[in-house]
Amino acid sequence: MPDSPLIRVRDLRFTYPDGTQALNGVCFDLFPGECVAVLGPNGSGKTTFLMHLNGLLSGEGEISICGVPVHKDTLREVRQKIGFVFQNSDDQLFMPTVLEDVAFGSLNLGLSPKEAERRARRALELVGMEHALEKAPYHLSAGQKKRVAIAGVLAMDPAILVLDEPTTFLDPPGRRALLELLKTLPQAKLLATHDVGFAGHLAGRAVFFESGNIASSGTVGEVVEKCGWC
Amino acid sequence: MHYAVVERWSRGRSFLHRRDARAKAGALLILLTAIGTAPGLPAALGGAYFAYLILGFAMARVPVTGALARAAAVLPFSLAFAAIAAISGDPARAIALAGKSYLSALAVLLLVATTPLPKLLRGFEGIGVPRFLLMVGQFLYRYLFVIAGQAASMRLAALCRGGFAKSGPAHGTRFRAAAGALAVLFARSYGAAENIHRSMLSRGFEGHFHLLRSPRFGPADWTFLVSSAAVTVAVRGI
Amino acid sequence: MHIPDGFLSTPVWIALDVLAVPAVGLAVRKTQREFDEGRIPLLGVMGAFVFAAQMINFPVGIGTSGHLVGGALLAFVLGWPAAAVVMTAILAIQALVFQDGGILALGANVTNMAIVGVLVGYLPFHLWSGGGATARSIAIFAGGFASVLVSAVLALVQLILSGVPMPAPVAGISVGFFAVSALLEGAITLAVVQALETINPNFIRKAGRPKGGAAAIVLAMAVFLAAVGVIFASSQPDGLEKLAMNVGISQRATNLFATPLADYEAAFLQSAWLRKAAAGLAGLALVYAACLAFGRFSARKRSA
Ligand SMILES: Nc1ncnc2c1ncn2[C@@H]1O[C@H](COP(=O)(O)OP(=O)(O)OP(=O)(O)O)[C@@H](O)[C@H]1O
Ligand SMILES: [Mg+2]
Numbered sequence: 207m208p209d210s211p212l213i214r215v216r217d218l219r220f221t222y223p224d225g226t227q228a229l230n231g232v233c234f235d236l237f238p239g240e241c242v243a244v245l246g247p248n249g250s251g252k253t254t255f256l257m258h259l260n261g262l263l264s265g266e267g268e269i270s271i272c273g274v275p276v277h278k279d280t281l282r283e284v285r286q287k288i289g290f291v292f293q294n295s296d297d298q299l300f301m302p303t304v305l306e307d308v309a310f311g312s313l314n315l316g317l318s319p320k321e322a323e324r325r326a327r328r329a330l331e332l333v334g335m336e337h338a339l340e341k342a343p344y345h346l347s348a349g350q351k352k353r354v355a356i357a358g359v360l361a362m363d364p365a366i367l368v369l370d371e372p373t374t375f376l377d378p379p380g381r382r383a384l385l386e387l388l389k390t391l392p393q394a395k396l397l398a399t400h401d402v403g404f405a406g407h408l409a410g411r412a413v414f415f416e417s418g419n420i421a422s423s424g425t426v427g428e429v430v431e432k433c434g435w436c
Numbered sequence: 437m438h439y440a441v442v443e444r445w446s447r448g449r450s451f452l453h454r455r456d457a458r459a460k461a462g463a464l465l466i467l468l469t470a471i472g473t474a475p476g477l478p479a480a481l482g483g484a485y486f487a488y489l490i491l492g493f494a495m496a497r498v499p500v501t502g503a504l505a506r507a508a509a510v511l512p513f514s515l516a517f518a519a520i521a522a523i524s525g526d527p528a529r530a531i532a533l534a535g536k537s538y539l540s541a542l543a544v545l546l547l548v549a550t551t552p553l554p555k556l557l558r559g560f561e562g563i564g565v566p567r568f569l570l571m572v573g574q575f576l577y578r579y580l581f582v583i584a585g586q587a588a589s590m591r592l593a594a595l596c597r598g599g600f601a602k603s604g605p606a607h608g609t610r611f612r613a614a615a616g617a618l619a620v621l622f623a624r625s626y627g628a629a630e631n632i633h634r635s636m637l638s639r640g641f642e643g644h645f646h647l648l649r650s651p652r653f654g655p656a657d658w659t660f661l662v663s664s665a666a667v668t669v670a671v672r673g674i
Numbered sequence: 675m676h677i678p679d680g681f682l683s684t685p686v687w688i689a690l691d692v693l694a695v696p697a698v699g700l701a702v703r704k705t706q707r708e709f710d711e712g713r714i715p716l717l718g719v720m721g722a723f724v725f726a727a728q729m730i731n732f733p734v735g736i737g738t739s740g741h742l743v744g745g746a747l748l749a750f751v752l753g754w755p756a757a758a759v760v761m762t763a764i765l766a767i768q769a770l771v772f773q774d775g776g777i778l779a780l781g782a783n784v785t786n787m788a789i790v791g792v793l794v795g796y797l798p799f800h801l802w803s804g805g806g807a808t809a810r811s812i813a814i815f816a817g818g819f820a821s822v823l824v825s826a827v828l829a830l831v832q833l834i835l836s837g838v839p840m841p842a843p844v845a846g847i848s849v850g851f852f853a854v855s856a857l858l859e860g861a862i863t864l865a866v867v868q869a870l871e872t873i874n875p876n877f878i879r880k881a882g883r884p885k886g887g888a889a890a891i892v893l894a895m896a897v898f899l900a901a902v903g904v905i906f907a908s909s910q911p912d913g914l915e916k917l918a919m920n921v922g923i924s925q926r927a928t929n930l931f932a933t934p935l936a937d938y939e940a941a942f943l944q945s946a947w948l949r950k951a952a953a954g955l956a957g958l959a960l961v962y963a964a965c966l967a968f969g970r971f972s973a974r975k976r977s978a
Binding site: 260282285288290292294296297298300301302303305306309310311313314315319322323342344358362 | 443552553554574578579581582628631632634635636637638639640641642646647648
C-alpha cells in the first residue's frame with residue numbers, strides 16, 4: 207500500500223494538568239516523502255501536537271505511526287521511527303562529547319557500542335560534522351549544534367523527522383545551510399516553524415494551527431494568504 | 437567564564453594528556469598523600485615537589501604562569517590561617533599550611549588541566565565510584581555553562597535596573613527581588629531538566645545509560661603511574 | 675567553608691573519608707530507589723543551579739552581600755538523599771575544577787556539607803512543616819540556618835582537632851561570623867522557597883509524617899553540642915594527636931591498622947610516614963571495598 211500514511215492522527219484532544227485545553231480534535235496525515243510545515247500563532251498547540259507523535263504526551267484520540275498505534279507498549283518502536291529534533295539544541299545535546307551524544311540513541315536501541323559508533327560516525331558525515339567527534343557540544347555554534355542534534359536522530363535510522371522550530375537560534379547562513387541539509391535528507395518531514403520563508407522553500411504542504419485545531423491547510427503560499435500570516 | 441581556560445588546557449595532546457585518567461588520578465593521590473602526611477614542609481621538600489609539578493605543567497604544555505595564578509585561589513583561605521599560626525608563634529606551621537595547600541592545589545590543577553572532566557569521571561567509575569553519582573556530576577558540569585550563562589544575564593539585567601545589592605530601593609525589597617530572581621532561575625533550570633528528559637525519552641532512553649567505550653589502561657599508563665609514584669616517594673624521603 | 679588539602683592531620687582526613695564513603699553510598703542507594711536514571715538530568719541541573727545561584731547577590735546591609743549555599747533548599751526540593759548526592763557532586767567538582775576544597779579533604783567537606791549539613795537542614799522541615807504556615811516558615815528558616823552553622827562549626831572543629839592554631843578569640847569570632855552567614859542562609863532559603871511556591875507549589879516537597887523524629891532531633895542536637903563543646907573546651911590548640919596520645923589511642927590505632935600489613939613490610943615501608951599513610955589508606959581501602967561489595971551484593975539481590 208504505497209499510500210498508507212506514515213503519521214495518522216484522528217480527533218486528538220489534550221488538556222494540560224492546569225486545565226489549558228491545548229488540542230481540540232486534531233486530524234492529520236503525513237505521507238511518505240512529504241514535507242509538511244506546521245504554522246500558527248504562539249500557544250496554538252504546535253509543540254503540544256508534535257509531542258504526542260512519539261508519546262511524550264498522551265491525550266485522547268488515535269495516533270498511529272507507520273501503521274503502529276502509539277501506545278505505552280509500542281513506544282520503543284515509535285520512538286525509533288520518529289526522529290524528534292527539539293527547539294533548543296542544548297536540551298538535546300546532553301552527553302559530554304559529540305560522538306557520545308550521537309551514539310546515545312543507537313545504544314538505547316540495543317546496538318553494540320561498536321555498531322553504535324559506526325552509525326554515529328556515518329550520521330555525522332551526513333550532516334557534515336565528522337570533524338567534531340571529540341568536541342564538547344557546548345563549544346559548538348548554534349548551527350553546528352543543530353546539525354549534531356539532527357545527526358543524533360539520523361543515527362537511529364528514523365522514517366520521519368519531526369523538527370520543532372529548527373531555525374530559532376540560527377543566523378542567515380546557518381539557516382541556509384540547514385535548509386540545504388534538510389533538502390538532501392530522504393525522510394518524510396514535519397516541521398513547526400514561524401519562519402514562513404523557510405517553510406516555503408522546504409514544505410510542499412502546510413497546516414495552520416489555531417487554538418488547538420487545524421484551521422486551514424494547503425500549500426504554504428495558500429495557507430499564508432488565507433490566514434493573513436506574514 | 438574563567439574555568440573555560442582549564443577546559444581548553446585539558447584538550448591538549450601531550451604525553452600527560454594521553455595517559456589514562458585512572459593512572460593520573462592514582463599518581464595524584466600518592467602525591468597528595470605524601471604532601472599531606474609530611475611533618476611540616478621543609479624548604480627542600482616543598483621546593484622539590486614544586487619543581488616536579490612545574491616540570492609536569494611544562495611537559496603538558498600548559499602555561500605555567502597561568503597555572504600558578506589559578507592555584508593561588510587557595511591562598512586567601514590558607515594565608516589567613518597561616519597568619520594566625522605565625523602570630524601565635526608557630527612559623528613552621530604557618531609555612532606548612534600555606535605551602536601544602538598551594539602545592540596540593542597545583543597538583544589537582546595538573547590533573548584537570550590534562551584530563552577533560554568527563555574522562556576523569558569515567559575513570560572514577562573504573563575504581564568503583566557509583567555511576568549514578570558520576571552521571572549527576574557529568575550533567576552538573578554540562579549544564580553549569582548553560583545555567584551560569586542565564587544567571588549572568590539575569591544579574592546584568594538586574595544591574596541595568598539598579599541592581600540587587602548596592603543602592604536603590606529599601607533593603608527588604610531588594611532582598612526579595614534577589615529571591616525572586618533565584619526562583620525564576622530555578623524554574624528555568626527545572627524546565628530545562630524536563631526538556632532534557634523528554635529528549636532522552638525521544639531517543640529511546642529506557643532507564644539506563646549505556647556508554648560507548650571504556651578507556652584502556654595500557655603499558656604506558658602503568659609506566660607513568662609507577663614512575664611518578666617512585667619519584668614522589670623518593671622525594672618524600674629527602 | 676571548604677577545607678583545602680594540607681590543613682587536616684592524617685588521622686582526621688582518613689577518619690572523615692572513611693565516614694563519608696559509606697554515607698554517600700547510602701545516599702546514592704536511597705536516591706536510586708526514589709529516582710530512576712531518567713531523573714539524573716534533574717539532579718545534575720539542580721546542582722548547576724546551586725552553583726550558578728552563587729552569582730546572585732543578596733544584600734546584607736553595610737554595603738556587603740552574601741549568597742545561597744543551597745544544601746537545605748535542595749533537600750526541600752529533592753529530599754535529603756538526593757540533596758546529599760547533588761551536594762557531593764558539587765563539592766567534588768568544586769575541588770577538581772576550581773581548587774575550592776581539597777581532594778584528601780573531600781571526605782571532610784562532604785561529611786560537613788553534603789551529609790550532616792543536608793540532614794540537619796532537612797530535619798526541622800521534616801519535623802515541623804506539617805504544622806501551620808508559621809511553623810512551616812520557621813522550619814524552613816531553621817533548616818537553612820542550621821545547615822550552614824553546623825557544617826561550618828564542624829569544619830572548625832576538624833581544623834582544631836588537626837592542630838591548626840586557633841586562639842580562643844579567633845574561634846569565637848569565627849563562630850560569630852558563621853552565625854551571621856547562617857542567619858543569611860535561613861533568610862535566603864525562606865525567601866526563595868516562598869518565591870518558588872508562587873511560581874509552582876509543587877516544587878517544594880510535602881513533608882512526610884515525622885517518624886522517629888525524637889531520636890533524630892536528639893542525634894542532631896548531640897552532634898551540634900559536641901561540635902560547639904569541643905571548640906570551647908579546647909581553648910589551646912592541642913590537636914587530636916596530643917589528645918590521642920594522652921589516652922593512648924594513637925598507639926593502639928597504629929598497631930591495629932599496621933597488623934595486617936606487618937608481613938608485607940618491605941624495605942620501602944620502613945619510614946614511619948609511609949607506614950602510617952599506608953596503614954591509613956589500607957583502612958580506607960577496606961571500608962571502600964566493603965561498601966563496594968555491599969553495593970554489588972544488594973544490587974544482585976534487588977535484580978534477582
Ligand atoms: N507544561 C504546560 N502546562 C500547562 N500549559 C501548557 C504547558 N505547555 C504549554 N501549555 C499551553 O498549551 C498551549 C499550547 O502550547 P504550545 O507550546 O503547544 O504552543 P506552540 O504553538 O508550540 O507555541 P509557540 O509558537 O510559542 O512555540 C498554550 O496555551 C500553552 O500556554
Ligand atoms: Mg512551540
